[in-house]
Amino acid sequence: MEDNKNNIILSAKDVVVKFKVRERTLTAIRRVSFDFPEGKVVAIVGESGSGKSVFTKTFTGMLDINGRIDSGEILFEGQDLAKFKTEKEWLTIRGKKIATVFQDPMTSLNPVRTIGYQIAEVIIKHQGKSKEEAKKEAISLMERVGIYDAERRYDEYPFQYSGGMRQRIVIAIALACHPKILICDEPTTALDVTIQAQIIHLIKDLSKEYGFTTIYITHDLGVVANVADIVAVMYGGQIIEYGNVEEIFYNPKHPYTWGLLSSLPQLGEKGHELFAIRGTPPSLFEEIKGDAFAPRSDYAMKIDFEEEPPFFKVSDTHFAKTWLLDPRAPKVDPPETIQNLHEKMVAITAKGGIYGER
Amino acid sequence: MANDNREVLLSVKHLEVSFYNNKKRFRAVKDANFEIYKGETFALVGESGSGKTTIARSIIRLNPTSDGEILYKGKKINGPISKEDQKDLVRNVQMIFQDPAASLNERATIDYCVSEGLYNFNLYKDEAEREAKVDRALQSVGLLPEHKSRYPHEFSGGQRQRVGIARAMVMEPEFIIADEPISALDVSIRAQVLNLMNKFKEERGLTYMFIAHDLSVVRYFSDRIAVIHKGRIVEIAPTDILFRFPLHPYTHSLLQAVPIPDPRVEKSKELVIYDESKRDLSGEKPKLREIRPGHFVFANDREMAEYEVKLKDMEQNPVQ
Numbered sequence: 320m321e322d323n324k325n326n327i328i329l330s331a332k333d334v335v336v337k338f339k340v341r342e343r344t345l346t347a348i349r350r351v352s353f354d355f356p357e358g359k360v361v362a363i364v365g366e367s368g369s370g371k372s373v374f375t376k377t378f379t380g381m382l383d384i385n386g387r388i389d390s391g392e393i394l395f396e397g398q399d400l401a402k403f404k405t406e407k408e409w410l411t412i413r414g415k416k417i418a419t420v421f422q423d424p425m426t427s428l429n430p431v432r433t434i435g436y437q438i439a440e441v442i443i444k445h446q447g448k449s450k451e452e453a454k455k456e457a458i459s460l461m462e463r464v465g466i467y468d469a470e471r472r473y474d475e476y477p478f479q480y481s482g483g484m485r486q487r488i489v490i491a492i493a494l495a496c497h498p499k500i501l502i503c504d505e506p507t508t509a510l511d512v513t514i515q516a517q518i519i520h521l522i523k524d525l526s527k528e529y530g531f532t533t534i535y536i537t538h539d540l541g542v543v544a545n546v547a548d549i550v551a552v553m554y555g556g557q558i559i560e561y562g563n564v565e566e567i568f569y570n571p572k573h574p575y576t577w578g579l580l581s582s583l584p585q586l587g588e589k590g591h592e593l594f595a596i597r598g599t600p601p602s603l604f605e606e607i608k609g610d611a612f613a614p615r616s617d618y619a620m621k622i623d624f625e626e627e628p629p630f631f632k633v634s635d636t637h638f639a640k641t642w643l644l645d646p647r648a649p650k651v652d653p654p655e656t657i658q659n660l661h662e663k664m665v666a667i668t669a670k671g672g673i674y675g676e677r
Numbered sequence: 678m679a680n681d682n683r684e685v686l687l688s689v690k691h692l693e694v695s696f697y698n699n700k701k702r703f704r705a706v707k708d709a710n711f712e713i714y715k716g717e718t719f720a721l722v723g724e725s726g727s728g729k730t731t732i733a734r735s736i737i738r739l740n741p742t743s744d745g746e747i748l749y750k751g752k753k754i755n756g757p758i759s760k761e762d763q764k765d766l767v768r769n770v771q772m773i774f775q776d777p778a779a780s781l782n783e784r785a786t787i788d789y790c791v792s793e794g795l796y797n798f799n800l801y802k803d804e805a806e807r808e809a810k811v812d813r814a815l816q817s818v819g820l821l822p823e824h825k826s827r828y829p830h831e832f833s834g835g836q837r838q839r840v841g842i843a844r845a846m847v848m849e850p851e852f853i854i855a856d857e858p859i860s861a862l863d864v865s866i867r868a869q870v871l872n873l874m875n876k877f878k879e880e881r882g883l884t885y886m887f888i889a890h891d892l893s894v895v896r897y898f899s900d901r902i903a904v905i906h907k908g909r910i911v912e913i914a915p916t917d918i919l920f921r922f923p924l925h926p927y928t929h930s931l932l933q934a935v936p937i938p939d940p941r942v943e944k945s946k947e948l949v950i951y952d953e954s955k956r957d958l959s960g961e962k963p964k965l966r967e968i969r970p971g972h973f974v975f976a977n978d979r980e981m982a983e984y985e986v987k988l989k990d991m992e993q994n995p996v997q
Contacts, residue, residue, distance in 0.1 A: 366863040366864060366865060366866075367834075367863055482725075511724035511725055511890060512724070512890060512891075512892075512931065512934040512935060512936075513724065513930055513931065513934040513950070513951060514724075515934065515936075516933075516934040516936070516948055517948065517950065519936075520948050538863065538864055539864075539936065540864075540938040541893075541935065541936025541937055541938045541943070542936050543938070544936060544937060544938050544939050544940040544942070544943040544944075545936050545940075545943040545944065545946070547940070564940045565940050565941070568938070568939060568940055578865060579864060579865065580938070582864060582865055582867070582868040583893070583938050584867075584868075584871075584891075584893040584894045584896070584897045584898075585893045585896075585897075585937070585938060587868075587897035588897075589897065589916075592872050592875070593868040593871055593872055593897065594868060595865070595866075595868035595869040595872055596865040596868070597869075599833055599835065599836075599866075660938075660939060661939055661941055661942070664937055664938065664939035664942050665939075665942060667937075668937055668942055673929070673932050673933045673946075674892060674893070674896075674920070674932040674933070674935040674937060675920040675921060675923060675932050
């Protein structure tokens with residue numbers, strides 16, 4: 320992964336996003352910087368309210384009406400997307416260059432239009448093709464995303480499709496413009512596990528075939544392990560740790576990442592309490608002082624409540640925003656539960672990664 | 678496992694639940710048979726639309742059954758029953774719902790939400806006792822008595838689910854049906870709620886029916902598991918047996934689909950899709966049969982023989 324110097328396709332610099340909620344201001348994203356390497360799958364992990372969706376919505380100008388980018392830059396193809404004001408500007412990017420697949424496929428599809436129409440519409444609009452050409456391409460896209468008998472199903476409506484099939488259609492629509500970046504915002508959360516496995520597989524296959532960069536938002540660490548090349552962990556409106564997928568799972572450094580991994584039910588032993596992160600996430604209405612996770616952390620030091628930690632380098636690809644990595648901090652080992660994670664997971668899976676005892 | 682000497686709390690026999698749409702009949706649950714023992718956590722696992730919630734709802738009489746019977750402590754509780762029995766059932770069997778936002782009355786204070794059951798069943802001598810009961814229930818789920826005057830929207834998802842648990846616990850039930858109680862919650866909050874449910878099980882000897890689609894949670898949380906597919910229970914076994922010796926191909930595909938939070942394991946995994954239409958369904962009609970004590974699988978004679986071979990092989994070579 321770290322072998323070739325990756326081109327950066329999109330770069331966010333010190334992005335701050337604020338929302339006006341009634342009379343108050345909520346800071347959803349607090350100075351987040353991140354470079355997305357071209358062709359990779361970057362997974363953004365976090366709980367609801369951590370800012371993972373909001374962060375990526377700034378790339379396509381899809382913040383809710385009461386939200387705005389307060390400061391910072393989003394550099395993509397030589398343009399600063401943070402400066403975009405009009406819908407016209409966004410239309411050159413949204414859907415065309417950066418497409419999004421959302422969680423609920425029923426709300427992304429128009430219920431009164433046929434499936435075929437909705438795919439062809441995009442092809443006609445963005446690629447300027449004729450109706451017949453568009454239909455042909457739409458059918459081949461439908462086949463590509465795994466719809467059997469695509470020609471017949473072209474004229475069906477969304478309600479005639481199952482949840483998993485609808486999500487395949489949403490992916491087909493997203494691909495119709497050959498985007499450079501595909502943002503997948505919890506695309507499988509509403510689907511069953513067996514269908515989830517198929518959709519993830521499909522997204523990975525297509526990203527290789529079409530060569531797009533994937534930003535995958537999820538809260539499920541199992542899914543992350545499957546899809547990601549690079550993982551960014553978000554908490555309280557900031558990225559608090561990022562690195563290659565193996566670095567995050569096998570050598571995590573931030574106490575919040577430790578907490579997330581420790582509370583995995585797979586690591587729970589029957590008859591013993593499952594590890595739980597105490598407390599609740601911080602309110603983003605108030606200014607956060609120091610490390611946002613400090614009040615819930617078992618490893619918080621005095622400085623965590625006073626000063627915000629910078630990113631400390633763990634390896635060339637792995638960085639964590641915690642004072643624990645400061646040379647002056649006492650040496651702390653990650654909790655026992657998540658040490659030798661790989662050995663523990665191997666012990667609960669049979670051959671071929673099937674969940675079950677050996 | 679010798680199940681015979683354990684007390685059966687709930688038994689479901691040949692249960693069938695149908696829904697009608699313009700006289701078109703849809704059988705949501707087909708010939709379901711299982712027993713839940715006192716003090717255990719029994720999990721019902723399956724995909725959406727498999728009928729797991731329908732079974733739960735028919736136990737608490739929210740869905741009428743079309744065939745078979747449900748016995749609670751040996752008494753029939755489906756179909757027409759006396760007012761007394763109905764009252765007893767509602768008191769002793771409580772349900773925790775998936776969506777804590779939708780299951781609480783948003784115009785009522787937490788105090789009322791938790792007390793509603795007490796009011797309905799007159800389970801308190803005087804106001805002081807009611808208050809004490811509510812306070813105790815709230816404290817037991819980690820909320821404070823001063824939260825009583827607040828409304829559900831003032832709480833986070835995890836806290837709301839605790840209120841949901843508190844209002845079930847205040848009734849001092851024997852049996853709790855938890856329908857995906859943690860699916861709507863965040864990862865770090867899930868563990869808190871699971872620990873809480875386990876605490877009550879130990880302290881009060883509760884029995885749970887736990888409905889879920891996430892096998893990793895089920896494995897940690899339950900004693901026995903029933904796997905349901907398209908309204909049909911295809912396998913029942915104690916948790917460790919099901920994970921060690923899954924027999925039915927659908928159980929297998931479910932286990933296979935669970936993403937393992939380990940990049941090396943996960944990235945080397947192959948994708949297997951369960952397609953019922955590609956299975957050899959020849960032979961006579963299958964039914965749920967006991968292949969080992971306590972381990973049931975949906976099979977006919979031919980499949981039974983196949984599973985027997987497979988099981989022997991797995992038992993002799995535990996490490997594949």
